[in-house]
Amino acid sequence: MPDLDIDARGYLIDLDGTLISGQTVLQDARWLLNAVAGRFVLVSNNAEHTPAQLSRMLQTIGLAVDADSIILAGTSAIDRIAAEQPGASLLLLASPALRSYARRKGFYLDAARPDVVLVARDRQFSYAKLAAAVSALADGARLVVAAPDLSHPGADGRPVPETGALAAAIIACAGTRDYTVIGKPERALFEMGCRRLGIDFSDAVMIGDNPQTDGLGARRLGMRFWQVHDGSIRHTPQLAVV
Ligand SMILES: [Mg+2]
Known part of the structure; x- marks a missing residue:
């Protein structure tokens, strides 16, 4: 279990490379979704599926996320x-x-x-x-x-x-x-994510694997960013610094 303070008001969480890779659930995904239950939305540059489709797909690999908590490009x-x-x-x-x-x-x-x-x-x-x-x-x-x-x-x-x-x-x-x-690193998805959680950018943490999209977009808006490496957020010594 990662040693992290999960005390922000809300979390925007990337999907591919952060929670899953293809059909594989990554190392810290279940722990993370459990730790931030009720305080997160998934924010993904997926431009092919609907939230309802992705919610069903995640269900089949054991991740329960409501379609209402999924924001896709x-x-x-x-x-x-x-x-x-x-x-x-x-x-x-x-x-x-x-x-x-x-x-x-x-x-x-x-x-x-x-x-x-x-x-x-x-x-x-x-x-x-x-x-x-x-x-x-x-x-x-x-x-x-x-x-x-x-x-x-x-x-x-x-x-x-x-x-x-x-x-x-x-x-x-x-x-x-x-x-x-519309997609990350531009502001639209970050805005929609924070609006859905009812929080300001400064109250949110973006968690993702891609510094060029998740990280850059978050930083531009004054959001904290936690980077995921190889499916694990525990291997990031400089959490919240990037
Ligand atoms: Mg990603």
């Missing part, structure tokens, strides 16, 4: 656009689950001239979709990128493409620098 991007541009039409490059989620939020996904292009983790990404996205941007659509990650390491150590790599193709072709990123 893909669905949060849809929520954010729904709040900022209600009634907008969307060109959504995303998984079937996210497309269903967007329709349930009232978005029309097949407009000839969409108001917003939202890029999430679309495993069916193609030349035709790239062309459609770039064309919509040329017609004045706003570009939103669910998560900036270019890749994550697969089980064999090789890079697996992520949302950021798809967005990079669109950005390169459109030649734009004008776009909104």
Whole structure:
């Protein structure tokens, strides 16, 4: 059991590389979720699944986390656009689950001239979709990128493409620098996490494995950051210092 003071008002906890790796539950995950029960939300750059799907998946590997306590970049991007541009039409490059989620939020996904292009983790990404996205941007659509990650390491150590790599193709072709990123290290997910816990940034600790996203985003907002190494928070001698 890690020797940590778990006395903050709230915890934002990353998922991949922090609690799980693929289908494997990492070393301190159960201890941590138990120690911060009722005071945490998961905050992940996942741009493919819904909170309900992830909650079910976590259940199958023995981690009980309510969907209401899971904040994901893909669905949060849809929520954010729904709040900022209600009634907008969307060109959504995303998984079937996210497309269903967007329709349930009232978005029309097949407009000839969409108001917003939202890029999430679309495993069916193609030349035709790239062309459609770039064309919509040329017609004045706003570009939103669910998560900036270019890749994550697969089980064999090789890079697996992520949302950021798809967005990079669109950005390169459109030649734009004008776009909104929802995922960490940008502030949106941190904001949503703290709002859901009813706390300020200064009352929260971000726990994650990635200093470039979890750590940088937390530090920018004045949040504490605890880094996870190899699935363990006990091997971090300089906790709360990073
Ligand atoms: Mg991570």
